[in-house]
Amino acid sequence: MARKAKTPEATPDKIPGPEFVREIEIVTLKGERRELDVTATPAEMAALAVRFGVDGISNLTARVGLTPFASGNKLALKARFAADIAQTCVVTLEPLTNRIDGEFFAEFVERAFKDKPDEIEFGIDDDDPPEPIVDGRIEFGELIAQNLGLLIDPFPRAPGAHFEPISSGEDEGINAAEAALEPVRPNPFAVLEQLKTKKN
Numbered sequence: 496m497a498r499k500a501k502t503p504e505a506t507p508d509k510i511p512g513p514e515f516v517r518e519i520e521i522v523t524l525k526g527e528r529r530e531l532d533v534t535a536t537p538a539e540m541a542a543l544a545v546r547f548g549v550d551g552i553s554n555l556t557a558r559v560g561l562t563p564f565a566s567g568n569k570l571a572l573k574a575r576f577a578a579d580i581a582q583t584c585v586v587t588l589e590p591l592t593n594r595i596d597g598e599f600f601a602e603f604v605e606r607a608f609k610d611k612p613d614e615i616e617f618g619i620d621d622d623d624p625p626e627p628i629v630d631g632r633i634e635f636g637e638l639i640a641q642n643l644g645l646l647i648d649p650f651p652r653a654p655g656a657h658f659e660p661i662s663s664g665e666d667e668g669i670n671a672a673e674a675a676l677e678p679v680r681p682n683p684f685a686v687l688e689q690l691k692t693k694k695n
Contacts, residue, residue, distance in 0.1 A: 514542035517559075517636035521570060521628065524563050533557040533639070535578075544581075547644050550590065551581035557639050568605040568628065574598060576639050580647055586656035593651060599642045601626055603633045 517533055535543070535555035544552045557576035564570065575598040584591050602625040626633065 513637045513640065514546055515539045515555075515636040515640045516634060517639070518632055518634045519561070520632050521563055521567070522631060524561060524570075526563055526565065526567075528560065528562045531559045531561065533559055533576075533636075540578075543640055543643070546640075547647055549580050549582050549647060553579045553581070555643070559635060570603045570628065570633060572601045572603065572633075572635055572638075574601075574635070574639060574642075576643060578643060582648070582651040584653040584656055585650050587653050589653050591651060591653050593648060595643065595646045597642055597646050599638065601635070601638055603628050 515535060519531075533556065535552075540552040540555050543555070544550065555576070555578040557574050559572060559574045562571040562573075575596070577594070577596045580593045580595055582591055582593060583589070601623065604625045605628050626635075626638070
């Protein structure tokens with residue numbers, strides 16, 4: 496009885512270091528496009544919340560499409576992700592939750608840079624450089640984390656909340672004193688009226 500081929504899975508614990516890791520061997524794709532569903536663990540989301548300075552992250556999921564090239568040394572990735580971000584309103588200090596949805600595209604190649612990295616310059620409008628394929632593997636969890644971080648509002652506000660400048664009577668007194676010191680400019684129309692009266 497023939498064994499059923501196993502669907503490639505992205506493993507969360509192959510590369511130590513980053514808070515959110517998803518790695519996969521390209522050879523397991525067998526040259527075919529695959530879709531992977533990714534869900535962050537509570538520990539990973541807690542670590543990302545600390546990294547991004549938010550109160551909490553929940554429901555972090557992603558749908559990742561992997562398309563290997565026939566050459567075997569290049570792969571395209573397209574991902575859509577979503578998460579709920581718990582933060583504190585900067586105006587009212589009330590807790591709030593923002594839903595984030597995003598997507599991104601990336602390429603992986605055997606050698607991310609053919610030239611020396613020190614000799615390469617990138618402009619602000621240039622496409623992102625390709626990610627490396629290391630020992631036949633790719634890691635895309637950090638890409639999801641980075642793109643999530645870019646969409647988090649650093650100054651979240653509750654609906655309808657807005658800043659109001661604080662004024663005091665002391666400030667108003669200072670403004671009135673400054674206005675009193677300003678020279679009074681003559682009214683040109685009043686001068687014309689005086690000339691007209693003298694003429695008559």
